[in-house]
Amino acid sequence: MWTLISASPSPYARKVRIALAEKGIPFTLQTEVPWDGATVTPQYNPLEKLPVLILDDGECVYESHYILEWLEAKHPEPALLPSDIDERLFAKKVEVVCDGMCDAMVIAFFERMREPGKQSEPWKARQMRKVEGGLRQLSTWVEKREGQYLIGDRLTIADLAIAAFLGWFAIRWSEHQWQSQYPKLKQYWEGLEALPHFKETRPSPQTIKDQVV
Numbered sequence: 067m068w069t070l071i072s073a074s075p076s077p078y079a080r081k082v083r084i085a086l087a088e089k090g091i092p093f094t095l096q097t098e099v100p101w102d103g104a105t106v107t108p109q110y111n112p113l114e115k116l117p118v119l120i121l122d123d124g125e126c127v128y129e130s131h132y133i134l135e136w137l138e139a140k141h142p143e144p145a146l147l148p149s150d151i152d153e154r155l156f157a158k159k160v161e162v163v164c165d166g167m168c169d170a171m172v173i174a175f176f177e178r179m180r181e182p183g184k185q186s187e188p189w190k191a192r193q194m195r196k197v198e199g200g201l202r203q204l205s206t207w208v209e210k211r212e213g214q215y216l217i218g219d220r221l222t223i224a225d226l227a228i229a230a231f232l233g234w235f236a237i238r239w240s241e242h243q244w245q246s247q248y249p250k251l252k253q254y255w256e257g258l259e260a261l262p263h264f265k266e267t268r269p270s271p272q273t274i275k276d277q278v279v
């Protein structure tokens with residue numbers, strides 16, 4: 067059986083967990099804290115990042131957007147990408163924005179972990195601008211949707227990416243007022259979070275023991 071190296075808050079890993087569940091692929095969930103010295107993550111990814119999908123023959127598939135692409139190629143049903151090429155490319159573009167917002171939040175999170183006198187305010191502001199710009203963009207896209215899903219009438223990686231970012235953002239930065247600022251984005255997100263495979267993969271914070279920055 068495959069193993070997925072994951073972390074309890076990881077929005078990147080959540081995309082993969084939902085995709086595997088949607089495709090009915092059984093796997094063992096191995097929860098790690100990739101920042102702690104004791105993690106096994108570097109044994110499976112030279113970039114030392116999770117998620118990592120470890121196959122039965124020991125091959126490792128890593129980088130969430132690539133894992134999803136790999137899954138679509140190897141296990142195409144049910145598809146998590148639209149058949150129309152422009153819609154497929156749009157779904158991947160949405161994932162680019164969501165992953166980028168996650169990246170910016172990770173950078174800001176660790177900048178805030180530095181001693182107060184050593185934090186760079188311009189650097190933090192730059193990361194938060196990316197999140198604010200991304201929220202505006204997601205809101206614009208979501209307002210144009212017809213039904214429960216962002217693209218067409220079925221779940222795609224675009225929905226996985228948006229819910230993964232917003233679900234993590236809601237616990238990592240609970241004081242941000244995005245839900246009142248963008249009520250239609252909130253309503254769309256809540257609709258996704260009510261789905262079974264989203265419910266069972268809700269993020270939760272983790273304790274990082276070792277010094278990271």
Ligand SMILES: N[C@@H](CCC(=O)N[C@@H](CS(=O)(=O)O)C(=O)NCC(=O)O)C(=O)O
Pocket residue numbers: 073075076077078079100101113114115116117128129130131165172
């Ligand atoms: N681009 C990567 C980002 C993955 C990532 O940053 N994972 C974090 C954990 S989490 O933020 O998702 O919880 C990690 O392993 N970080 C360890 C490191 O960067 O050394 C992906 O999409 O898979």
